[in-house]
Amino acid sequence: MADIExxxxxxxxxxxxxxxxxxxxxxRSHGLRTAVLCKSLFGKAHTVMAEGGIAAxxxxxxxxxxxxxxxxxxxxxxxxxxxxxxxxxxATEAPxxxxxxxxxxxxxxxxxxxxxxxxxxGGHEYPRLAHVxxxxxxxxxxxxxxxxxxxxxxDHAEHGDYEAGLRVxxxxxxxxxxxxGGRVAGTVGYWRESGRxxxxxxxxxxxxxxxxxxxxxxxSNSWEYTGDGHALALRxxxxxxxxxxxxxxxxxxxxxxxxxxxxxxxxxRGDGGVLRDAAGRRFMFDYIPEVFKDSxxxxxxxxxxxxxxxxxxxxxxxxxxxxxxxxxxxxxxKEGRGTPHGGVYLDVASRLSAEEIMxxxxxxxxxxxxxxxxxxxxxxxxxGPTCHYVMGGVEVDPDTAxxxxxxxxxxxxxxxxxxGSNRLGGNSLSDLLVFxxxxxxxxxxxxxxxxxxxxxxxxxxxxxxxxxxxxxFEVTDTRGQENPYSLHAELQQVMNRLVGIIRDGAEMxxxxxxxxxxxxxxxxxAVPEGNRQFNPGWHLALDLRNMLAVSECVASAALRxxxxxxxxxxxxxxxxxxxxxxxxxxxxxxxxxxEVTEHPQPPMREDLMRLFSPEELGKYFTEEELAVVRTxx
Amino acid sequence: MEGTVEMGYRAxxxxxxxxxxxxxxxxxxxxxEEGEVVLDLLHRLQATQCPDLAVRWxxxxxxxxxxxxxxxxxxxxxxxxxxxxFGEEETITVTPMRTFPVIKDLVCDVxxxxxxxxxxxxxxxxxxxxxxxxxxxxRDVERSQEFRKCIECFLCQDTCHVIRDHSENKESxxxxxxxxxxxxxxxxxxxxxxxxxGNRPEEARGDHGLGFCNITKCCTEVCPEHIGITxxxxxxxxxxxxxxxxxxxxxxxxxxxx
Ligand SMILES: Cc1cc2nc3c(=O)[nH]c(=O)nc-3n(C[C@H](O)[C@H](O)[C@H](O)COP(=O)(O)OP(=O)(O)OC[C@H]3O[C@@H](n4cnc5c(N)ncnc54)[C@H](O)[C@@H]3O)c2cc1C
Ligand code: SF4
Ligand code: SF4
Ligand code: FES
Numbered sequence: 099m100a101d102i103e104x105x106x107x108x109x110x111x112x113x114x115x116x117x118x119x120x121x122x123x124x125x126r127s128h129g130l131r132t133a134v135l136c137k138s139l140f141g142k143a144h145t146v147m148a149e150g151g152i153a154a155x156x157x158x159x160x161x162x163x164x165x166x167x168x169x170x171x172x173x174x175x176x177x178x179x180x181x182x183x184x185x186x187x188x189a190t191e192a193p194x195x196x197x198x199x200x201x202x203x204x205x206x207x208x209x210x211x212x213x214x215x216x217x218x219x220g221g222h223e224y225p226r227l228a229h230v231x232x233x234x235x236x237x238x239x240x241x242x243x244x245x246x247x248x249x250x251x252x253d254h255a256e257h258g259d260y261e262a263g264l265r266v267x268x269x270x271x272x273x274x275x276x277x278x279g280g281r282v283a284g285t286v287g288y289w290r291e292s293g294r295x296x297x298x299x300x301x302x303x304x305x306x307x308x309x310x311x312x313x314x315x316x317x318s319n320s321w322e323y324t325g326d327g328h329a330l331a332l333r334x335x336x337x338x339x340x341x342x343x344x345x346x347x348x349x350x351x352x353x354x355x356x357x358x359x360x361x362x363x364x365x366x367r368g369d370g371g372v373l374r375d376a377a378g379r380r381f382m383f384d385y386i387p388e389v390f391k392d393s394x395x396x397x398x399x400x401x402x403x404x405x406x407x408x409x410x411x412x413x414x415x416x417x418x419x420x421x422x423x424x425x426x427x428x429x430x431x432k433e434g435r436g437t438p439h440g441g442v443y444l445d446v447a448s449r450l451s452a453e454e455i456m457x458x459x460x461x462x463x464x465x466x467x468x469x470x471x472x473x474x475x476x477x478x479x480x481x482g483p484t485c486h487y488v489m490g491g492v493e494v495d496p497d498t499a500x501x502x503x504x505x506x507x508x509x510x511x512x513x514x515x516x517x518g519s520n521r522l523g524g525n526s527l528s529d530l531l532v533f534x535x536x537x538x539x540x541x542x543x544x545x546x547x548x549x550x551x552x553x554x555x556x557x558x559x560x561x562x563x564x565x566x567x568x569x570x571f572e573v574t575d576t577r578g579q580e581n582p583y584s585l586h587a588e589l590q591q592v593m594n595r596l597v598g599i600i601r602d603g604a605e606m607x608x609x610x611x612x613x614x615x616x617x618x619x620x621x622x623x624a625v626p627e628g629n630r631q632f633n634p635g636w637h638l639a640l641d642l643r644n645m646l647a648v649s650e651c652v653a654s655a656a657l658r659x660x661x662x663x664x665x666x667x668x669x670x671x672x673x674x675x676x677x678x679x680x681x682x683x684x685x686x687x688x689x690x691x692x693e694v695t696e697h698p699q700p701p702m703r704e705d706l707m708r709l710f711s712p713e714e715l716g717k718y719f720t721e722e723e724l725a726v727v728r729t730x731x
Numbered sequence: 732m733e734g735t736v737e738m739g740y741r742a743x744x745x746x747x748x749x750x751x752x753x754x755x756x757x758x759x760x761x762x763x764e765e766g767e768v769v770l771d772l773l774h775r776l777q778a779t780q781c782p783d784l785a786v787r788w789x790x791x792x793x794x795x796x797x798x799x800x801x802x803x804x805x806x807x808x809x810x811x812x813x814x815x816x817f818g819e820e821e822t823i824t825v826t827p828m829r830t831f832p833v834i835k836d837l838v839c840d841v842x843x844x845x846x847x848x849x850x851x852x853x854x855x856x857x858x859x860x861x862x863x864x865x866x867x868x869x870r871d872v873e874r875s876q877e878f879r880k881c882i883e884c885f886l887c888q889d890t891c892h893v894i895r896d897h898s899e900n901k902e903s904x905x906x907x908x909x910x911x912x913x914x915x916x917x918x919x920x921x922x923x924x925x926x927x928x929g930n931r932p933e934e935a936r937g938d939h940g941l942g943f944c945n946i947t948k949c950c951t952e953v954c955p956e957h958i959g960i961t962x963x964x965x966x967x968x969x970x971x972x973x974x975x976x977x978x979x980x981x982x983x984x985x986x987x988x989x
Contacts, residue, residue, distance in 0.1 A: 139787070140845060141883055142795045156863075197862035203854030203919065205872045205879060212866035230876065236794065237879060248853030260849055268845075291834050320789040354766020360792050465792055468811050470766070583778040628783025631750065632835040635782035 102560070103296045107133045109541045110285055110298055112272050112327060113306030115143035116235075116530030117510025117537070119242035120195075121304045124538025126249055126264045130545065133298060134246075135267045135287060137322050141243050144308050144320055144511075145530065148235025149363035149461065151217055151227025152531075153524035154192035158213040159225040160408070165189040166709050167223055172525060173710075174389075175221040175419045176489075176518020177664045178679055178718040179340070182702045183496035184516040188525070188532050195531035196228050202248075204241040206230055218368040221419040221522040223393075224408075232363050232461045238527055270296070272326065273640060274563035275303060275334045275506070278553035282334070282505030286563040290637065293630020295564045301552045302541040304499070305331060305492060305508040306534065310344075310652075313645045314485035315587075315594035318350055318361040324641035325648030327512035331492045332647055332692075336501040338685040339514040339697075341490035341648075342655035343665040345521055346599045348373075348423035350484025352441035357469045359484040362444060362462060364523045366479075367416045369458050370405060371446035373427065374478070375435040378443075382415035385426035389717045390418060421520045421664050424483040428599055431482065441482035447475055483599055487526065489517045489665055490655070493684065498540030499533050505544060505553070509537035519664025570639040573624035580622045582638040589616055589645060597653045602669045606657040613653060617646050650692045651685040658683055658694050676720045739764045742772060742814060743822040746784070750835045756824065763814050769825060770798055770809040773837070785836040793955060796884030800837045801826045806886040806953045809837075828889040829896075844885050847905040850938060851912050852931075855924040871920045878915035878964055880956045881908065887950035887960060893943045904940030907950035907960045913939060914964035917971065932972040941968060 109125040111118045114136035125132040136143060155168040168189040173180055196214065200206070206228050207215040216225040230237040246264060253262040272287040276297075284299040307327030311319025328338055349362040367373075375381050383401075386394045394415045395401035401414035416423065427442050436442055446455060452475035456463060459474070466472040466479060491514030492501050499507045510530045517525065573579055596609035623639040630636065661675040662668050682697045707715065707727045715724055742763040745756050761775050770788055777784050786809070789795040793811040800809050803817075803824050817823050831839040857865075888906040889895070916922050917931040924931060935941040946969075948961045958964075 138789055138797065142789050142797050146795050147790045194862065200865045201856045201862050205876050208867055208869040208872060212868050233880065240879065244853055247849050250849060251853055355764060356767040356771045583782065626782040632785040632838055633783045634777060634785060
């Protein structure tokens with residue numbers, strides 16, 4: 099492999115979404131030569147699709163907001179399974195990260211006094227989401243992209259080369275991480291355009307590859323979400339945590355079939371939209387769980403008053419955390435009160451004037467008009483749950499985003515812990531910036547400590563990586579060949595049916611058997627046609643290896659956790675168990691198969707515990723854990 | 732699914748297949764179902780007949796600008812082009828964007844755009860304001876916000892006659908997308924490029940070829956975000972340029988009072 103294209107960098111960032119770009123900006127600002135690698139064109143990462151907003155307790159709309167309130171909401175949303183240190187760093191640093199975007203040129207919607215406007219969202223006590231209409235992700239990614247350009251312009255002015263300090267490798271897929279004695283040494287990947295392989299050496303790699311939703315049939319996620327970073331980390335020896343927690347967003351489109359799963363932003367409900375069954379009844383009042391009774395209105399009157407007088411009324415139950423709303427919709431449909439296409443109605447037309455809808459939700463209006471022939475200013479939308487986000491990911495040190503593998507960092511959706519068992523809307527975009535920055539800084543610190551002594555790349559490992567990526571071209575015996583498109587469709591069916599929104603032990607056992615069978619057949623995955631030049635069939639064959647590994651993690655961990663919590667609901671274990679709150683499930687690879695192990699959750703710092711009332715904590719924590727707050731400080 | 736009437740038919744697609752060296756239009760018949768868009772059919776072609784058919788896409792909802800191509804000769808997002816626009820008997824021709832070199836099938840080399848993006852001087856933050864101290868009014872940010880709706884599908888670039896069949900002009904012309912980027916920054920209430928010696932309208936003329944644009948509005952017509960590229964970005968930029976050439980001192984004064 100001596101003749102393969104090669105590059106040397108200080109830091110390699112895999113992923114050009116919010117997390118990856120923020121990490122790269124940070125690494126470059128520490129004077130490190132940085133490469134950003136991404137599967138799509140620059141500016142097309144999943145982050146571009148985010149709609150509703152970015153959560154940060156700036157207090158611009160309600161001055162009662164502060165980091166403590168945001169921290170509390172985040173922990174409640176995640177049913178206290180969150181890594182509390184991550185939730186603390188996130189809540190305290192998110193405002194600075196948002197303000198910083200303005201210095202890069204971002205233009206958020208404004209309040210009357212010229213500050214950044216903030217909107218209501220599920221699970222957030224105050225209006226907290228900075229936004230630009232319903233295209234916030236586009237603003238975020240474009241702003242970061244333009245900041246990258248501005249750093250490149252500075253390098254050009256100084257060195258005559260735009261790419262001297264920061265280079266983007268677009269349409270480039272990483273297939274393997276390279277290690278040297280357990281430490282990160284670089285990566286191998288290929289240009290999608292030509293299928294040619296590249297070896298990149300670097301002592302530090304930041305994973306910022308996003309999620310895994312493409313393993314499910316009904317999903318809001320794009321082709322990129324094949325869990326590559328999760329799988330790369332597993333294969334490098336890192337541990338994934340919380341993989342049983344997958345978020346099903348309550349409102350995806352259900353009709354027509356070709357758009358099933360495409361997201362309908364939560365801002366529709368944040369701005370006043372309500373959910374109704376086929377008969378027009380507003381059903382969410384029937385689904386307020388015990389732990390949330392104190393903060394959610396139990397009558398439509400009170401709920402409606404809340405929009406204008408939030409201090410004296412409780413919130414509408416449509417704004418419960420996503421897991422609650424998704425389960426409620428699922429149940430309405432199951433009990434026969436759904437719409438003709440198997441969803442429920444989301445009604446904003448009767449709640450806001452057409453003008454307001456056009457101003458606040460322009461891209462939703464466009465989406466329904468163009469794709470479903472529905473005018474949301476006068477008609478109801480049909481919606482149902484869709485696989486949206488994975489809470490599980492690489493276990494990291496909260497402060498530095500370092501994984502257990504030296505030199506390997508992870509930030510954004512690919513990292514685990516921050517959101518516990520369920521993520522609140524808007525908390526991802528802020529997560530990307532807070533921990534993207536920390537990962538870039540963490541990598542810089544790690545490299546400084548190496549003091550110039552860099553790991554070596556083994557030629558044999560590069561050759562192995564290339565050969566294994568080319569394996570689908572070698573399966574030439576047409577008997578028994580597997581087609582990547584059909585195998586992918588089967589995998590999606592299994593995950594959707596058996597490891598979906600409502601789970602059951604027996605079904606998950608069956609899912610694991612079917613996954614094992616699919617995995618065997620995957621060894622015979624072939625490239626049905628064409629050569630290495632931009633060949634989607636080959637690309638999918640490679641992505642499938644990752645989807646399979648990650649699906650096994652999800653199913654195995656979900657089978658092990660015998661309780662229901664957040665994004666993990668079991669029919670056979672319907673209640674939440676405080677004993678399980680203190681336990682995290684880790685997934686690791688042992689001799690090629692997934693092993694699930696239990697790990698104690700580090701106890702929450704006392705001052706953070708005291709931000710909650712003992713009564714509230716009593717709903718989640720065991721008596722032993724509560725001892726620290728039972729005694730007055 | 733209850734209550735659903737399946738209304739499938741065999742659609743006729745003519746798709747450009749090939750690479751930088753050679754290629755041809757090939758005819759296919761593929762199933763179409765109710766509500767589908769052109770991209771759905773391209774995906775079905777991949778899954779059933781041509782597994783190596785190269786197409787770009789991400790969001791499938793008109794938000795990322797990846798799936799651009801020409802459908803019956805018109806620049807469009809394939810994910811937002813409903814099959815119901817066409818008759819069931821009609822043959823629908825899908826070809827790659829003509830202005831950019833083909834890589835394979837419907838995927839073309841759009842690096843021209845990224846090169847041009849890099850040549851527009853970035854936002855220059857105002858001196859004396861810390862993060863968190865920026866104050867801007869909604870009415871003052873609305874214009875630039877309109878331009879920031881751009882999803883970089885490059886359809887406007889594809890359609891603009893200045894470069895569509897004149898690649899020799901690519902060197903000196905950045906295209907509507909990036910002239911609009913200049914306008915966006917020029918109208919940003921807090922950009923301090925000028926205080927640092929820059930002059931965005933002048934740069935639009937000198938570095939990005941504003942003068943090539945003869946305001947035909949073809950770019951505006953194809954923009955899937957319905958951005959008023961010509962009326963709101965290009966013409967005002969030309970006007971500011973004319974103003975400041977006529978009255979160079981007035982400009983600074985006007986900017987301050989905007
Ligand atoms: C429709 C939709 C709406 C949403 N709305 C909101 C919202 O309003 N607020 C909010 O907070 N969150 C929202 N989310 C969630 C949020 O957008 C995502 O969680 C977040 O953008 C993920 O960012 P990221 O940086 O981790 O990854 P991404 O932005 O997904 O980027 C991943 C990057 O990794 C690259 N990559 C992956 N694998 C490889 C590989 N093998 N080799 C090379 N590169 C690779 C990809 O090409 C891509 O560049 C929404 C999600 C969706 C789907
Ligand atoms: S208006 Fe100008 S930029 Fe737009 S297509 Fe016509 S010439 Fe090109
Ligand atoms: S201005 Fe419109 S047509 Fe041009 S790239 Fe942007 S979104 Fe596409
Ligand atoms: S796939 Fe994103 S715009 Fe068409």
